[in-house]
Amino acid sequence: MRANGGIDRPAxxxxxxxxxxxxVVQQRLDFLAIKQEIFGTTHGFILERMGALTPPExxxxxxxxxxxxxxxxxxxEPMDGILPFLSWVEARGLRRGLVTRNSRKxxxxxxxxxxxxxxxxxxxxxxxxxxSPEPVWLAxxxxxxPPSAVLFVGDFEFDMLSGRRAGVRxxxxxxxxxxxxxxxxxxxxxxxxxxxxxxxxxxxxPLHQAE
Ligand SMILES: [Mg+2]
Numbered sequence: 480m481r482a483n484g485g486i487d488r489p490a491x492x493x494x495x496x497x498x499x500x501x502x503v504v505q506q507r508l509d510f511l512a513i514k515q516e517i518f519g520t521t522h523g524f525i526l527e528r529m530g531a532l533t534p535p536e537x538x539x540x541x542x543x544x545x546x547x548x549x550x551x552x553x554x555x556e557p558m559d560g561i562l563p564f565l566s567w568v569e570a571r572g573l574r575r576g577l578v579t580r581n582s583r584k585x586x587x588x589x590x591x592x593x594x595x596x597x598x599x600x601x602x603x604x605x606x607x608x609x610x611s612p613e614p615v616w617l618a619x620x621x622x623x624x625p626p627s628a629v630l631f632v633g634d635f636e637f638d639m640l641s642g643r644r645a646g647v648r649x650x651x652x653x654x655x656x657x658x659x660x661x662x663x664x665x666x667x668x669x670x671x672x673x674x675x676x677x678x679x680x681x682x683x684x685p686l687h688q689a690e
Pocket of ligand 1: 498501502
C-alpha cells in the first residue's frame with residue numbers, strides 16, 4: 480500500500496553519478512602549473528579560458544592539458560572508502576556513472592588502474608563541461624534514468640551547480656577546500672556517511688518506492 484500516493488515523496492534513487500577528481504580518485508593535478516604553462520597566468524578556469532583561444536592555440540593547450548592529465552592518471556589513487564562504496568552501489572542494483580571535466584583518455588587510464596567500470600561515462604569530449612547541466616543529462620540518459628531518480632556526488636561547486644540545474648539530487652563530499660554549497664541537497668564528510676543515509680528507512684534518500 481502506498482502511504483501517500485507518492486505525491487510528496489521524492490522519486491526512488493536508481494543510480495549515482497560521481498565526479499572523478501576528489502571523489503573517486505585523488506590525482507596530483509597542479510592546475511596552477513597547467514594554467515601557467517598554457518596561458519602564462521594562473522587566474523580563471525582552464526576549460527573556460529581555452530574556449531577563448533584560436534584553433535592553433537587551443538590545440539597546443541589541449542596537448543599540454545592532456546600531457547598533465549595522463550601523468551596524473553597513471554599515479555591516481557582511490558579516495559578513502561570509495562571502492563567498497565562503489566561495490567555496495569553495484570550490489571544494490573544501482574547504476575553508476577562518472578561525470579568529469581577531464582579527458583576520456585585520462586578517465587580510461589584511471590579506470591584501468593583501479594579496475595573499475597561505470598554504466599555511464601561523460602567526459603569533456605562528450606558534452607559541454609560542468610557547471611552546464613548537459614553532461615549530467617547525458618549521463619542520466621546513458622544510465623536509462625530520469626534526473627529525478629539520480630544522485631550526483633561531487634566535491635566542487637561546479638558539480639553542485641551542474642546537478643542542481645539538471646534536476647538531480649546533489650551530494651557535496653566535503654573537503655578542506657569546500658565545506659558548504661547552497662546548491663547541495665545533502666553534505667557528507669565521507670561516502671560511508673552517504674551509504675548510511677541511503678540505508679536509512681525513513682526516506683531521507685529513498686532507494687525504493689514505498690509499496
Ligand atoms: Mg572534483
